[in-house]
Amino acid sequence: MTQDFQEINIQIPRTDKPRVVIIGGGFAGLNIMKAIDTRYYQVVVLDRHNYHTFQPLLYQVATAGLEPGSIAGPLRHFIENNEEVFFRMAKVTRINPERRTVTTPVGELKYDYLIIACGSRTNYFGKDEAFKEALPLKQIPQALNMRSHILQNFEKAVNTVDSYELRSLLNIVIVGGGPTGVEVAGALGELRSHVLPKDYPELNFRQMQIYLVEGLPRLLNGMSDKAGRKATKYLKDFEVNLMLNTIVESYDGKEVRLNNGEIIPTQTLVWAAGVKGNIIPGLPDEVIERDRILVDDFNRVRGSDSIFAVGDIAQLTTEKYPKGLPMLAPVAIQQGERLAKNLNRAMEGKEMKPFKYTNKGYMATVGRNRAVVDMPNGWSFGGFMAWMAWMFIHLLYLIGFRNKLVVLNNWIWNYFTYDRGIRLIIRPFNREEKLKQHEAEISGVK
Ligand SMILES: Cc1cc2nc3c(=O)[nH]c(=O)nc-3n(C[C@H](O)[C@H](O)[C@H](O)COP(=O)(O)OP(=O)(O)OC[C@H]3O[C@@H](n4cnc5c(N)ncnc54)[C@H](O)[C@@H]3O)c2cc1C
Numbered sequence: 001m002t003q004d005f006q007e008i009n010i011q012i013p014r015t016d017k018p019r020v021v022i023i024g025g026g027f028a029g030l031n032i033m034k035a036i037d038t039r040y041y042q043v044v045v046l047d048r049h050n051y052h053t054f055q056p057l058l059y060q061v062a063t064a065g066l067e068p069g070s071i072a073g074p075l076r077h078f079i080e081n082n083e084e085v086f087f088r089m090a091k092v093t094r095i096n097p098e099r100r101t102v103t104t105p106v107g108e109l110k111y112d113y114l115i116i117a118c119g120s121r122t123n124y125f126g127k128d129e130a131f132k133e134a135l136p137l138k139q140i141p142q143a144l145n146m147r148s149h150i151l152q153n154f155e156k157a158v159n160t161v162d163s164y165e166l167r168s169l170l171n172i173v174i175v176g177g178g179p180t181g182v183e184v185a186g187a188l189g190e191l192r193s194h195v196l197p198k199d200y201p202e203l204n205f206r207q208m209q210i211y212l213v214e215g216l217p218r219l220l221n222g223m224s225d226k227a228g229r230k231a232t233k234y235l236k237d238f239e240v241n242l243m244l245n246t247i248v249e250s251y252d253g254k255e256v257r258l259n260n261g262e263i264i265p266t267q268t269l270v271w272a273a274g275v276k277g278n279i280i281p282g283l284p285d286e287v288i289e290r291d292r293i294l295v296d297d298f299n300r301v302r303g304s305d306s307i308f309a310v311g312d313i314a315q316l317t318t319e320k321y322p323k324g325l326p327m328l329a330p331v332a333i334q335q336g337e338r339l340a341k342n343l344n345r346a347m348e349g350k351e352m353k354p355f356k357y358t359n360k361g362y363m364a365t366v367g368r369n370r371a372v373v374d375m376p377n378g379w380s381f382g383g384f385m386a387w388m389a390w391m392f393i394h395l396l397y398l399i400g401f402r403n404k405l406v407v408l409n410n411w412i413w414n415y416f417t418y419d420r421g422i423r424l425i426i427r428p429f430n431r432e433e434k435l436k437q438h439e440a441e442i443s444g445v446k
Helices: 027-035 055-062 075-079 140-157 163-170 179-199 225-237 329-347 384-397 401-417 431-442
Strands: 019-023 042-047 051-053 072-074 085-089 094-096 101-104 107-110 113-116 120-122 172-175 210-213 241-243 248-251 255-258 263-265 269-271 275-277 292-294 307-309 362-365 371-374 380-382
Touching (some): 027 075, 027 329, 042 075, 051 075, 055 140, 055 179, 055 384, 072 075, 075 085, 140 163, 179 210, 179 225, 179 362, 225 362, 225 371, 225 380, 275 292, 362 384, 371 384, 380 384, 384 401
Parallel strands (some): 042 085, 113 307, 172 210, 172 269
Antiparallel strands (some): 051 072, 101 107, 120 275, 255 263, 362 371, 371 380
16 A cells, blocks of 8 residues: 555555444444455544443443443454554534535545544533533543542532531432433442441431432333343442433532422532433534434435444334434344445445344343343343343453453452442542533533
8 A cells, every 4th residue: 555645634554445434432333343354445433532431331431330441442452463554633513514524623634435433422402511510431531530429429418517518418310210220320329338337437328418319200111121120129229319201401510400499509410311412513414313423224324325424323214123222232233244344245236135123132131140031032130140141241342351351350349248449539520620521522622
């Protein structure tokens, strides 16, 4: 390949092969990188971070169970020894279909094929301003914010005499009774039972209340009734206060207001209520539906032959999923693999195959020894076996052998010692910085 750099701005060597630009090195992007045949294509991956994040374990970073490095992997590692794959750390701010380029703060880049795999972002359901003080859980820096913020509150609490202020420092409210909310509540319940009283003997942990607020009448709405009932029981074992059929109206950083008129003093509101597609400006409005990009069975963006969307950002409806496929890792992984194989087939003169989602089941964990699993055949189970299955699947899908070893090690240590060794305030929570990030995120800049 000639090292002739002639790009509009982003510097990528020239080649005669068609260039595939992938926005996002998440589950979908990574699996395209692995399966695409670089005998046919030059591949450029753009991501705002230089690492892949294993989001299903973010809550363990937020609750001092795991180091951030153990759930992430450097994206450059995946392109080692492949001269036809390039990575650039850059946030794509605009797609320009008419010029076949993407815009980033470090310049523009031309594509022959564009794959949008930029995932989702926190959904405040139109109340972005009312929940600017809430703590979202979508990225590693946010998980670290949560960890530091909770620990900083305990450090403040030991010096606080005012009883209302003390309650607001200790209380934690989690919004959203889906898998993330349930997992965070379970992990915090465990911390309160086994870890925090040892660290802070001067505090009375009967004063620390954990609330899980859910607008629907049940937990884990995307899973079976049985799973929802079991998760409810497990959380009650941890003395988590469940508030079903309840909506959080607003939060000012000190008090949460609920739609039933109740006010809970808390300086920690965890937002686990949902996500929406992370739309990048530039595509026509007609291809955007419910904040996702409409695609056909081949993940082609409607009306385009050269732009594809995969994973959380793609809106693919089927008879079984009339509202669109779920925003889950297996969907992103399977779509990434299928699309890469289809692009390879196109170069081999073969027909592309339509994407078909294989449901591998759903699971959520609620603290030690407790999890719920819904199998694809309708069988549902909970308890210790489900917890083992949850750990096995997460280790299996976790990126990198080193990460698997580190996580397994941590889990074994935590299990036998009832300890959470990572109760560290390494990067203190900074409210002003957090508010700036919130502003940037909701305005689409970040
Ligand atoms: C807390 C949490 C827990 C979850 N737990 C589970 C679970 O247990 N099981 C499950 O199946 N799913 C779970 N999910 C959902 C799962 O993580 C997503 O469905 C999956 O990550 C989607 O993959 P993706 O490739 O579409 O997007 P992502 O994995 O989110 O990757 C998107 C990538 O795009 C990059 N990016 C975004 N915007 C830009 C831009 N403008 N320019 C450049 N790069 C950009 C991001 O940095 C990121 O690397 C969870 C999600 C969260 C947040």
